[in-house]
Amino acid sequence: KGANPSTSTSSSILSVFGIGGGWFGSAEKEPEVSPELVEAENQAKACIQRCSIKRIIHSSKNLQADSLLFLIKALILHSMPTQNKEFKEENGIFCLGLLTNITLINQERIIFVWMLVYEHFAGIISAAKTPSPLVEKAIVCLLLLCVKLVHTDEITDRI
16 A cells, blocks of 8 residues: 555654654654644644744743743753653753753843753753763753853852
């Protein structure tokens, strides 16, 4: 039976929402999907293409403090393997990168977010029993933040 490219969801946007395989593709065989689901997926892809994630992340500097904290907490939640039963390491790595970018973009408000961000990265690193791509990303991101923020008066003593 030939594979229909329109029904293949190996890199499906549906996986972003927890439907189907891994976000960055997966080796597992995925079931056939209905034409309605394919249409919904195509509409979701078109919507996401119209949104610029870089612009959205960059605009986090305009968020109110509470909204910024909620955004950071959401990224932390989705990059915590112990808190998320269906945790996918690739998604966690992606969230750590976003968390790092948002922290750097919001340097002028670092005092509000530093302890939360630092404790998350330190928690991933200290809880690691074996090396993994997630732990490696946490180490790299934490080092990057420390290097970039070492001259920030508000947190120099904490780094």
